Amino acid sequence: MQQLYQQVILDHSKSRSGEGELSSPHGESFQVNPTCGDECTVQVAVEDNRLSHFAWSGRGCSISQASLSLMYEMVDGEPLDRAEHLGETFRELIHNRGQELNPEKMEQLEDLSAFTGVGRYSARVKCALLGWMALRDALVQAQRTTSGPGQAPETQA
Amino acid sequence: MNDLLELASDFPLLSRTVRGGKPLVYLDTGATSQKPESVLNAERTFNQTHNAAVHRGAHQIAEEATEAFEAARSAVAEFVGVSFGEIVWTKNATEALNLVAHGFLNATLERGGSEASRFRLTSGDEIVVTELEHHANLVPWQELAAKTGAKLRWIPVTEDGRLDLEQLDVITERTRVVAFTHASNVTGAITDVPRIVERAREVGAFTVLDACQSAAHLPVDLHELGVDFAAFSGHKMLGPTGVGALYGRQELLEALPPFLTGGSMVEVVTMEETTFMPPPQRFEAGTQMVAQTVGLHAAVDYLSAVGMRQLSAHEDHLARLMLEGVAGVPGVRVLGPTSAEDRLAVVAFDVPGVHPHDVGQILDDQGIAVRVGHHCAQPAHRAFGVHASTRASAGVYTTPAEIEAFIDGLHRVVKFFA
Missing domain, CATH: 3.90.1150.10 (Aspartate Aminotransferase, domain 1)
Known part of the structure; x- marks a missing residue:
C-alpha cells in the first residue's frame, strides 16, 4: 500500500496547493468521475504563451486531490508547451501499469513520479488523471479566447 | 448461535x-451476489443439452428449452408468491422498471386501446418516488414526468435513513403512481410496504416496488404485500446476470401497452399494423435469455432449500x-x-x-x-x-x-x- 500511497501523495492530499478561484479566467473546465461522483474545476489564464494564473477547486479521493495539488505546483507560471508536454508524460506514466518510464521522463515528472504505483490499479487511473483532463480542456479554451487582449485575472484564495 | x-x-x-x-x-x-455451483451447473447443463430458441421450432430441443424456460417462470413466480402469468422476464430490474414507466408513457400516447386508458397521465397528475431510491427507480419516473407533464414528488428520508412515513401526505388524490424501494441499497432500511400500499390505495394510485435488495434476503410475498408491480434482478439473488423479472398484477399486465416491440411478442403483423400477444409474452420481445432463466430457477431453488x-x-x-x-x-x-x-x-x-x-x-x-x-x-x-x-x-x-x-x-x- 505504501507503494500506492507515497508520502508525497498523502501530504498533498492533506495540505493542498493552488485551491481557489480566478475572477476572470480565460479557460475553465469542470470534470466529473461518474463512478464515484468526484469532481474538479480547473481555471487558467494565459499571457505571452505562459500559464500565468492557475486555480482549482474540487473534491475527491487522496489520489485525485494530490494530483491536482501537485499539478498546480508543476505548471503554474510555466510556458504552455511545457505544461502540455508534462501532461502527456504524466498520462503516459499513469497508463504504464505501475512501471516507471525512462529515466529522462521520470526526471521531468519530479514529484509526480510518486504516482507511478497508481497505474497498477485500473480503478484509480481516472482519479489521477481527472485534474489533468480538466487542465487540457481549460487550455484549449484559453487559447481560443485569448486571440484578443484580456485583463489579467486575479486569484481569490 | x-x-x-x-x-x-x-x-x-x-x-x-x-x-x-x-x-x-x-x-x-x-452490488452482485456470488453464484452457487448448482446455478453454474444448471446453466452449463442447459447449454450442453437443451439449448434452443423458445416458443418456436417444431423440434425436440426447442420443446425442451421452452419447458425449461417456462418452468423457471413458474419457480420464480412461486418464490415471490405470485401466479405464473404475472412474471415477465427482463434483462434486469432496471429494464423491468423502465417497462412499467414506458407502459404509462405509451398509454399516454394513446397506444394500447381503451383498456390502457387507466395508465394515461396528464399535467395535473403526480408521480411519487422516495429520496432513498436507486437511480433505476428514480430516473425512469423523472423521464416519465418530463414527457407527460406529470409532477414528480417524493417521500423524504429521516436522519437514521428510513423513509419518513410521517410525510405520506405527499401521496394525494393527484397521485397516479407510487414507486418505492422494499429495502434501501444504501441504508439497508426495510420499508413498511403495507403502510404505503394502504395510502396509495386510498387515493387510487398504482404501486411499483423495487424488490432488488429484498428478494434475496427476506421472505417476499408480493401478493401479500399488495403491490401492483415489482421488479428484481437475478444477479443479486445468486442467479446469473442478464435476467431479471417484472411482477405485474394479472389484470394490469393485460391492460398495459408493450415497451420493447419486435419478434416473439406479436400475433398478426401486416405492413400497416400489428396485434400483440397477451402477457407475459407481450413484454418479451426478441430472443430470450433462456440459459439465464434456467440459472435463476436453480438460484431460487437454492434459496428455498436454505429457507x-x-x-x-x-x-x-x-x-x-x-x-x-x-x-x-x-x-x-x-x-x-x-x-x-x-x-x-x-x-x-x-x-x-x-x-x-x-x-x-x-x-x-x-x-x-x-x-x-x-x-x-x-x-x-x-x-x-x-x-x-x-x-x-x-x-x-x-x-x-x-x-x-x-x-x-x-x-x-x-x-x-x-
Whole structure:
C-alpha cells in the first residue's frame, strides 16, 4: 500500500496547493468521475504563451486531490508547451501499469513520479488523471479566447 | 448461535485469493451476489443439452428449452408468491422498471386501446418516488414526468435513513403512481410496504416496488404485500446476470401497452399494423435469455432449500455484528439505522476525512471487497450531506469471521490515514 500511497501523495492530499478561484479566467473546465461522483474545476489564464494564473477547486479521493495539488505546483507560471508536454508524460506514466518510464521522463515528472504505483490499479487511473483532463480542456479554451487582449485575472484564495 | 449458516463452500468463487494470496472476504453482495455451483451447473447443463430458441421450432430441443424456460417462470413466480402469468422476464430490474414507466408513457400516447386508458397521465397528475431510491427507480419516473407533464414528488428520508412515513401526505388524490424501494441499497432500511400500499390505495394510485435488495434476503410475498408491480434482478439473488423479472398484477399486465416491440411478442403483423400477444409474452420481445432463466430457477431453488426465514435470521445476526463492529471504529458514521431491526446486512458508512475510494483501497489490499461511491443513489447520499460512502453488504454465504476481518481492516484504514 505504501507503494500506492507515497508520502508525497498523502501530504498533498492533506495540505493542498493552488485551491481557489480566478475572477476572470480565460479557460475553465469542470470534470466529473461518474463512478464515484468526484469532481474538479480547473481555471487558467494565459499571457505571452505562459500559464500565468492557475486555480482549482474540487473534491475527491487522496489520489485525485494530490494530483491536482501537485499539478498546480508543476505548471503554474510555466510556458504552455511545457505544461502540455508534462501532461502527456504524466498520462503516459499513469497508463504504464505501475512501471516507471525512462529515466529522462521520470526526471521531468519530479514529484509526480510518486504516482507511478497508481497505474497498477485500473480503478484509480481516472482519479489521477481527472485534474489533468480538466487542465487540457481549460487550455484549449484559453487559447481560443485569448486571440484578443484580456485583463489579467486575479486569484481569490 | 444456531441462526448461522455455513454455505460458503457451495460458492466456488469464494475460495479464490486476491492481491497476492489473501483470502477473499466478499462484502459486495448488494452490488452482485456470488453464484452457487448448482446455478453454474444448471446453466452449463442447459447449454450442453437443451439449448434452443423458445416458443418456436417444431423440434425436440426447442420443446425442451421452452419447458425449461417456462418452468423457471413458474419457480420464480412461486418464490415471490405470485401466479405464473404475472412474471415477465427482463434483462434486469432496471429494464423491468423502465417497462412499467414506458407502459404509462405509451398509454399516454394513446397506444394500447381503451383498456390502457387507466395508465394515461396528464399535467395535473403526480408521480411519487422516495429520496432513498436507486437511480433505476428514480430516473425512469423523472423521464416519465418530463414527457407527460406529470409532477414528480417524493417521500423524504429521516436522519437514521428510513423513509419518513410521517410525510405520506405527499401521496394525494393527484397521485397516479407510487414507486418505492422494499429495502434501501444504501441504508439497508426495510420499508413498511403495507403502510404505503394502504395510502396509495386510498387515493387510487398504482404501486411499483423495487424488490432488488429484498428478494434475496427476506421472505417476499408480493401478493401479500399488495403491490401492483415489482421488479428484481437475478444477479443479486445468486442467479446469473442478464435476467431479471417484472411482477405485474394479472389484470394490469393485460391492460398495459408493450415497451420493447419486435419478434416473439406479436400475433398478426401486416405492413400497416400489428396485434400483440397477451402477457407475459407481450413484454418479451426478441430472443430470450433462456440459459439465464434456467440459472435463476436453480438460484431460487437454492434459496428455498436454505429457507428464507433461516437466511434472514443468519443475515440479521451478521447485521448486528457489522453495526456493533463499525460503531467501535472511532469517528465512523453509519448512513442508516444503527440498530438491526427492520434492516438488511447492508451497512454504508462515512470515515470522516478519508475518501471512500481510499477506504476501499486499503480494505482491498487486505482482500476485503466492498463498494465505494454513491451506489447509484446520489440523492440518498445528498440527504446525508456526503457525496459518496463505503458500503459492506453480506449474503447467505457470509460468515462472522469475515465480518471480524472487515472490522479489523476498517481499524487499519483509520490508522493508515490518521
